[in-house]
Amino acid sequence: MFAKVFKVKSNTVMKGSDRRKLRADVSSSFPALSTENLTELMPPKEELNIVKVYAHKGDSLTIYVHNKNPIMFELEKTLYPTVYTLWRFPDLLPTFTTWPPVLEKMTGGADLMLPGVVVPSTGLPAVEQGRLCAVNLVGSRAPVAIGVATMSTREMLASGMKGKGFSILHTYKDQLWAFGDKSGPPVIGPVETEAAPEGEQEEQLDSHDVLPDTHVTETLLQNLSLIEIAANTPQVDEDIAVEEGSEEAEDCESYQLSPQEAMDKLLNQCFFHALKHKVKKSDLPLLTSTFLRNFLFSCCPEGQQVDIKKSSYKKLSKFLLVMQQRKILQVKELSKGVESIVEIDWKHPDIRSFVAPVSEPTAPAEVMDGRAEQLYQPPEIISLYGISAKMLPLFQESSHKKGDLLTPSDVRSVVISYVKANELVHPENKNFVMVNPVICDCLLDKSEQHDVSVLKWDDLVTRCLERMQHSHQVTFPGASPVIRKGNIEPIDISVAQRASNKKVTMIKNLELYGLDPSLFASLLQQRVQASATCTALPGAKDRVQVQIQGNQLSHTAKLLLEHFKIPRKYVNGLDLSTKSGKKK
Structure with missing residues (x-):
């Protein structure tokens, strides 16, 4: 204790x-x-x-x-x-x-x-x-x-x-x-x-x-x-x-197995331990990323670490697919690109026969309590840009096709290669690029086509990115990358007025960043000592928003930015936090 x-x-x-x-x-x-x-x-x-x-x-x-x-x-x-x-x-x-x-x-x-x-x-x-x-x-x-x-x-x-x-x-x-x-x-x-x-x-x-x-x-x-x-x-x-669960015995047993076999054994042990002793029926549906971070990792014996990439499964999705084929659980894609565990057969022989090791992992429930939640890692978010029919002439020389997705650095490289290959660098000022018919059709508005003959390098790349189709790729730890159209929606924090001049703070879009709204609400509730609930998000299928009493902007911002390390650019409403503290 x-x-x-x-x-x-x-x-x-x-x-x-x-x-x-x-x-x-x-x-x-x-x-x-x-x-x-x-x-x-x-x-x-x-x-x-x-x-x-x-x-x-x-x-x-x-x-x-x-x-x-x-x-x-x-x-x-x-x-x-x-x-x-x-x-x-x-x-x-x-x-x-x-x-x-x-x-x-x-x-x-x-x-x-x-x-x-x-x-x-x-x-x-x-x-x-x-x-x-x-x-x-x-x-x-x-x-x-x-x-x-x-x-x-x-x-x-x-x-x-x-x-x-x-x-x-x-x-x-x-x-x-x-x-x-x-x-x-x-x-x-x-x-x-x-x-x-x-x-x-x-x-x-x-x-x-x-x-x-x-x-x-x-x-x-x-x-x-x-x-x-x-x-x-x-x-x-x-x-x-x-x-x-003597460490010497475990080390000896692991020595007799290959590293991949040892990791498979540890992964299976933590998986069944989590299902039998940690996950409850009330937790379902459960995001697969949340299951991995808050339940499976917490069942790992002290001194060991689960690394799915070192197992024979390589990815969490493949491991869960195998478990689904064994009819232990059922996984569904409730939101596009986001999988959740929706059903678990606790009467399955493999679960019922599992015996947890004598050594209990330390502090499993603290994942959301400011200590072991260090296991949480923000998803890697990469902006992607698709080649549209109008922009295709600018990318054809680089062997790209319509619909190809490129990162901003890839787009910049293609533009630079195109300019140099067609000798469009201004001979007197290398900071400018001369506009040829392809650039004119792809990047200039009708009102500019007769007046603009040169563009700055930065303006050239910026215009190119603005006219391409925006997408983004999200990669959660241990999961395959997910590509969605448009820009990722930021976590939105807002304060609304209720009856009797009471205020309530609302947080939405947590699921997009691998955060479980119910666990987030519980942690925020512990920090501010105010009641918090999760309600269905109007107009969004299979999404919920966290509501907590009072103006809790500063606490929410601190939790997201400092605790879970969410980049500031992916959180909306932070400016309201500073304004609310000023009184005239």
Whole structure:
């Protein structure tokens, strides 16, 4: 939960009534804490702060801070202790033990798998499913993580200690720990200790001595040889192979496949993961570009990246066509040149039999929440110019035909070649081109044909472009280029007046740029805290416009230009944003 940086919404000093309520809630949630323990945890004459934050997955949490260290955090009206609190009261929660290498995995956001749990000779603590537990490392009782048990102790043992054991909420060295003074865990001797020589017993550390932060893991590893761990408990090897979709296992498996086969396998895995666990019926119809960016990419395991061009399919459209032939889904072109997924057969055997890897991708829903939406890439838009019958004489010498589409640079090159081939550069001033009969018929108006004998180079090219048929090509990431007639319609932002002098901001044409209107509306709504809806766009088939209460021009402009990197020339209505801020 705290693997990534969270956003602080507010940080205020707690009032006396709030302190008393928190004390009562902590006492109720953790009866093992005595009155003296509560006084030690929350001294009555010392300042307590309440910090409201948003986690990277969008969860709203409350953190209670004493002396710069978080002591408790609250999620959905449930209190949880931090590692700073557990270091002071190590017996507050039932504790399970794991190996030092597993801590790094948990700090990165992984849950604790049962093969990584050490089973002591006295047996595991008796807990029920859903019980909050602590996790420590071999050789020390100082907790380094807290999590919720996904099954009871009896079920853990019945499963042969396989599968996920604990959903980890908070760990030593995560961002919540970093919010405090970043101190290391104290050295607390293990519950089970073998009889040691008297000389060694005298040298044992006091339970309140603190081990330097930078040497905690190293010291534990020195005291406990990993070779001995592997020899004494064969579960460790299984843990490394099972826990959170072990990277070593994935690398080994990928090594045996060709790069193209490995990418095909990853693409299929992410595709079925998205269909089974991410896409809902209410999301349909779903733009294929939105599916790729917001659903398929988000299911990619951490440390890997889906690149369709490196697969055997090469293009998203070809991959979806294969899936359509397998009757897994149905794709239709609802708007010209823009394909959408309109139907998914969730009862298909391939979907039902798919088992998601143990490692969950991080923050899939944040694609539209200001972080992972970095995956969005604006489409590449190229202006094209078609050769009309009237303009054909100017392009025939370059072997072009009527209807051919050229880029502006191609048009310029053809014009320059034509002028030089026909020796039309003005002999006295090379900035001018002499008008011959072909140029006269193609580029001059009737009123100019008897008066204009020369044209500037720029004027010559500009006139040529203006008289050609305008088209544009749009290329979305992972999709084939789409060519449409005319110039692309810009994203239009406008403000309308409603009843009772209320204003509403409207945004349309988002689909043309690969932006899902409903997700855009949701993100904008979160930013401005105003209600937003998507309505059918009058006069446009299969198009919708986003409506949000109030004059939100500046927020919308910032979202489009800075966040999604849409070029300014493709956004209309930005001038209204500056005018609305001026008052006379």
